[in-house]
Amino acid sequence: MLAARYYGPKDIRVEEVDKPVCKPSQVLVKIAYAGICGSDMHNYRKGMFMTYVPEIMGHEFSGTIVEVGEGVQELSTGLQVVGDPRVPCGQCQWCLEEQINLCPQLGFIGEVSPGCFAPYLLMDPAKLLIIPPEVPLLEVTMVEPLAVAVHIIRSSGLHTMQANETIGIIGAGPIGLLAMMTLKALCGVRTIMIDITPERLELAEKLGADKCLNSVTKMDENSVEAAIEAVGLGLTLQEAMRCLKPQGKLVMAGLYEEPSFLDPNPIVTKELRLIGINTYEKADLHEAVNLIKQGKVKVRQLITDIIPLQEIPRVFRDLDIKGKTSAKVVISMDKEY
Ligand SMILES: [Zn+2]
Ligand SMILES: [Zn+2]
Known part of the structure; x- marks a missing residue:
């Protein structure tokens, strides 16, 4: 073969x-x-x-x-x-x-x-x-990448977010987009998708993102309750810290090819909640199958x-x-x- x-x-x-x-x-x-x-x-x-x-x-x-x-x-x-x-x-x-x-x-x-x-x-x-x-x-x-999105949401408690709350999702690749679509299926949170690629932002809009931005620097300071970093760059991680409200959740779902220099002070001064994400659990795979089967994502x-x-x-x-x-x-x- x-x-x-x-x-x-x-x-x-x-x-x-x-x-x-x-x-x-x-x-x-x-x-x-x-x-x-x-x-x-x-x-x-x-x-x-x-x-x-x-x-x-x-x-x-x-x-x-x-x-x-x-x-x-x-x-x-x-x-x-x-x-x-x-x-x-x-x-x-x-x-x-x-x-x-x-x-x-x-x-x-x-x-x-x-x-x-x-x-x-x-x-x-x-x-x-x-x-x-x-x-x-x-x-x-798509079950496997969708299971990653489910794990991001379940292990960070993002599925309990309300319509008057906002999440910034940095990176409109498959994981970022799947996280946005799954959040839309599970709760009423407002979603902002951020990516530098116009084609990906167009797709994000079509798939139901409430707002799309072509640069993370366009995000307002202290403006979101949660952020998912799905790129894996120090720059975007730092920007996520900037746009999070005090005690906001910073969900790290990107892998870093290079070490990066960061100013960690916002984590301390804003009491940010840092959550790392590695793959998924068996239950996330089953939930991903069901979300696809039921047409929810x-x-x-x-x-x-x-x-x-x-x-x-x-x-x-x-x-x-x-x-x-x-x-x-x-x-x-x-x-x-
Ligand atoms: Zn994969
Ligand atoms: Zn082991």
Whole structure:
């Protein structure tokens, strides 16, 4: 089969690899769609989380079970599934308490083991969520990033925000947009989306943002009850501190490629509440499936590009050079590779 493998920074190759063989206690999933995530871009530029080279990239997928290994009782071929792509150590205090997003050794498929930028993927059956046949596989490719948005909201208590309160969301990428759409589905909070890309702001407006700004510096000082930083830059984090009201919540959902110098005084003087976000919990994945199934978060509108597997190296190059005009790029494995 063909697969997109990571060889080093800015070096992804689509090449022939062996189709995985289903062993006892495993299932083989035929991938329908795979999503390109922000963390894939971090890997592309810096190899931030890659453990092996070469490795098949990708951790967001939807597909159908085509083979079940010996001893697997609870699943059968033909079922539509999405997966929990996290690979925890399984031994630490947090793994044992089922808070695997806090596992210090946490990795992902596509980084520490083969990923889903290929037509077939072996999975641990316990890591699969069954999707009813009436739900389109293209839409549930968004379950994993939507689970991040759900986790941002649930673990920060943002779902209790009222119509007379405002949240600033910095970064109108998939995570920022999904957080905005989920907040709209769960509560009446007023949302301001901030991004430098006009295409993304246009999309944010179409998806229901109450206000859009093309620079975080245009945010008024002491104007929002909560802010989500979904970019991962010191500058935007500092600006978030500036526009938060005293005792406001600063939710940090971006990953930083570089260390940054900050003035932390606003955290002290305004008594800001700092909340870090790392991936999601199992319950967030289930809630994400339900939000899509019930049509409460219309994720299809976020998928701006659907590409074939062979296009992956070009698309990564474009996303890196031209900036992010697209929201979610999804790879279709429709054809038999
Ligand atoms: Zn992801
Ligand atoms: Zn662990």
